[in-house]
Amino acid sequence: MSTRHESAAPPAKGGAAPGRSPGTPTEAELRRRARLSRRWRRDMRFSPYAFVSPFFLLFLAFGLFPLLYTAWASLHTVELTAPTDMEWAGLRNYTRIFDDDFFWNAAKNTLTIGIISTVPQLLMAMGLAHVLNYKLRGSTFYRVVLLAPYATSIAAASLVFVLLFGRDYGMINWVLHFAGIDAVDWQNDKWPSQLAVSSIVIWRWTGYNALIYLAAMQAIPQDLYESAALDGAGRWQQFFHVTLPSLRPTILFTCVVSTIGASQLFGEPLLFDANKGASGGGEHQFQTLGLYLYEQGWVNQHLGRASAIAWTMFLILIVIGIVNYVISRRLRASSGENRS
Amino acid sequence: MTRTLTKPEDARRGDAVPRPRRVGRSKASRAGGQLHAGPLTYVVLVLFAVGSLFPLVWSAIAASRDNNRLAQTPPPFWFGANLFHNLKIAWSDANLGEAFFNTTVVAGISAVTIVFLSTIAGFAFAKLRFRGRGALMLIVIGTMMVPPQLSVIPLYMMVAKLDWSDQLQAVILPSLVSAFGVFFMRQYLIQALPDEIIEAARVDGASSWRVVWHVVFPAARPAMAVLGMLMFVQTWNDFLWPFLVLTQNGNPTVQVAVAGLGRGYTPDQSLIMAGALLGTLPLLLVFAIFGKQIVGGIMQGAVKG
Numbered sequence: 001m002s003t004r005h006e007s008a009a010p011p012a013k014g015g016a017a018p019g020r021s022p023g024t025p026t027e028a029e030l031r032r033r034a035r036l037s038r039r040w041r042r043d044m045r046f047s048p049y050a051f052v053s054p055f056f057l058l059f060l061a062f063g064l065f066p067l068l069y070t071a072w073a074s075l076h077t078v079e080l081t082a083p084t085d086m087e088w089a090g091l092r093n094y095t096r097i098f099d100d101d102f103f104w105n106a107a108k109n110t111l112t113i114g115i116i117s118t119v120p121q122l123l124m125a126m127g128l129a130h131v132l133n134y135k136l137r138g139s140t141f142y143r144v145v146l147l148a149p150y151a152t153s154i155a156a157a158s159l160v161f162v163l164l165f166g167r168d169y170g171m172i173n174w175v176l177h178f179a180g181i182d183a184v185d186w187q188n189d190k191w192p193s194q195l196a197v198s199s200i201v202i203w204r205w206t207g208y209n210a211l212i213y214l215a216a217m218q219a220i221p222q223d224l225y226e227s228a229a230l231d232g233a234g235r236w237q238q239f240f241h242v243t244l245p246s247l248r249p250t251i252l253f254t255c256v257v258s259t260i261g262a263s264q265l266f267g268e269p270l271l272f273d274a275n276k277g278a279s280g281g282g283e284h285q286f287q288t289l290g291l292y293l294y295e296q297g298w299v300n301q302h303l304g305r306a307s308a309i310a311w312t313m314f315l316i317l318i319v320i321g322i323v324n325y326v327i328s329r330r331l332r333a334s335s336g337e338n339r340s
Numbered sequence: 341m342t343r344t345l346t347k348p349e350d351a352r353r354g355d356a357v358p359r360p361r362r363v364g365r366s367k368a369s370r371a372g373g374q375l376h377a378g379p380l381t382y383v384v385l386v387l388f389a390v391g392s393l394f395p396l397v398w399s400a401i402a403a404s405r406d407n408n409r410l411a412q413t414p415p416p417f418w419f420g421a422n423l424f425h426n427l428k429i430a431w432s433d434a435n436l437g438e439a440f441f442n443t444t445v446v447a448g449i450s451a452v453t454i455v456f457l458s459t460i461a462g463f464a465f466a467k468l469r470f471r472g473r474g475a476l477m478l479i480v481i482g483t484m485m486v487p488p489q490l491s492v493i494p495l496y497m498m499v500a501k502l503d504w505s506d507q508l509q510a511v512i513l514p515s516l517v518s519a520f521g522v523f524f525m526r527q528y529l530i531q532a533l534p535d536e537i538i539e540a541a542r543v544d545g546a547s548s549w550r551v552v553w554h555v556v557f558p559a560a561r562p563a564m565a566v567l568g569m570l571m572f573v574q575t576w577n578d579f580l581w582p583f584l585v586l587t588q589n590g591n592p593t594v595q596v597a598v599a600g601l602g603r604g605y606t607p608d609q610s611l612i613m614a615g616a617l618l619g620t621l622p623l624l625l626v627f628a629i630f631g632k633q634i635v636g637g638i639m640q641g642a643v644k645g
Binding site: 048124131142146149260 | 377381382384385388389391392393395396398399402410411412413414415457458460461463464465468469470473476479480483485486487488489490491492493494495496497498500501513514516517518519522547548549552573576577579580583584594595598599601602603609612613615616617619620623624626627628631632634635638639640
């Protein structure tokens with residue numbers, strides 16, 4: 001925005017452009033040209049920075065600074081009622097949360113819900129992408145329909161699933177009773193509730209990931225398949241020996257994105273709670289770290305402790321990122337390919 | 341719209357997979373049979389499609405019943421007579437009129453701003469040479485890996501200090517940071533904008549801003565439209581941060597209002613479903629109209645990822 005005024009002074013025609021017939025320039029003309037070419041050089045030199053600076057300024061203000069300030073706040077006692085009063089606390093916030101069983105419970109839940117939601121989601125997405133990659137009638141229709149859950153917000157989706165997973169009158173238990181399964185208490189039992197929360201995530205994101213895999217599949221050169229076919233590879237062998245290896249970078253990418261998403265899970269468990277609290281069920285059975293952060297910060301009003309949780313989550317993510325980077329380098333080195 | 345979108349896609353493919361693509365496809369269907377769909381394929385697809393749509397359709401069915409009917413087995417499978425009644429009550433109970441207005445403002449402003457800022461930054465990263473370009477681009481990509489949820493506490497303190505709670509700018513400003521947008525536009529412009537056109541404009545004496553205005557924006561228009569829609573959807577559905585700084589009776593966005601309906605003391609499930617349905621309908625409409633473009637945009641953003 002601040003750079004807009006630059007457009008007010010475009011160099012006059014021929015100012016710095018090479019290859020115009022000069023004639024015999026007067027002194028004033030030479031000065032004018034020098035000025036224009038200075039302006040030109042300035043433009044070439046500084047406008048790239050002007051173009052990228054708004055993003056970085058916004059990122060500094062609303063991304064980096066808050067992230068670092070979270071670390072600072074995590075070393076203080078801060079209450080929600082007076083968020084600007086900070087009192088030095090050293091590492092007390094950290095020891096408090098590490099001593100809290102509910103923190104470890106939330107960490108475990110985040111991990112298990114993360115696995116239950118991510119693994120089937122990505123596997124199904126891969127299968128779907130494979131199917132979508134066939135020559136299809138109405139392929140656009142299927143793609144849009146499969147993306148419809150992505151258009152549904154967390155809030156709306158969670159509320160619908162609460163009803164579908166109802167113990168007494170829910171659709172899912174009604175279907176299950178035909179298979180002779182007794183009413184499952186999807187909100188109060190540990191594993192069923194984690195499964196139910198995961199299913200919201202799976203429902204919302206499978207189609208999206210399928211499209212990402214599909215895009216990567218379509219970028220695989222066809223001659224790879226042709227030579228595989230010439231070598232006598234069947235459909236499955238082609239899938240395992242051509243498709244999957246080519247998709248490695250994309251698979252890693254979706255794993256990273258899903259992992260980050262799973263580690264931040266908040267809205268789904270919040271709204272799935274029958275007690276409408278932030279404890280993730282009566283016995284914290286599906287409380288995630290995101291929900292635990294919210295409970296500490298906004299229900300118990302300890303913003304400092306919540307900051308310590310946020311920063312711990314960030315460190316966990318960094319570790320995951322490093323592990324992922326190492327794995328991807330290994331894979332790339334072993335397969336010797338270098339897509340993307 | 342449809343026309344504009346086929347263009348970048350073709351261009352991209354032409355770029356990623358030089359020429360044999362179209363030939364390759366017909367050959368492959370001859371040689372390996374890779375691309376032929378059997379009936380089983382359609383069965384799988386239809387199952388997934390039903391699974392995708394069922395919760396949405398069922399929320400409409402539940403919204404058209406009343407609370408008593410939802411407390412019976414078997415659950416209802418077809419629409420009842422209460423839909424408009426429930427929609428009307430949910431609309432006023434959840435403050436949805438204001439919520440729609442607010443969310444449109446928030447999502448609109450942030451989508452337009454993100455598209456504008458991402459296009460100029462993406463252009464600089466794609467086509468201009470400057471010191472530190474590679475490092476800065478790495479930072480952009482790195483920021484995509486940092487979930488914004490981890491920054492909410494200081495942002496909340498800022499909002500408290502500025503007395504911005506229940507005010508829309510508290511939601512709009514943090515939403516303007518979009519590393520994905522910069523990345524997306526960069527990838528698009530690398531292949532969609534030939535260097536020669538920029539050089540030609542330079543030779544004519546155009547400043548960088550004129551190049552952006554007269555060359556980059558026209559060339560980037562299809563991708564800008566797609567990015568705008570993606571960002572609109574994302575901001576519309578944003579939950580945690582609006583939930584922290586806005587309240588249902590203050591100045592809610594749709595998500596805050598819908599969540600408030602679910603977490604409030606409304607015992608009437610059919611009303612809650614009506615609210616959830618109302619909150620989703622606008623985006624479903626957008627998807628029904630621009631679905632093809634949105635799908636194309638997601639797939640385009642993915643390949644280079």
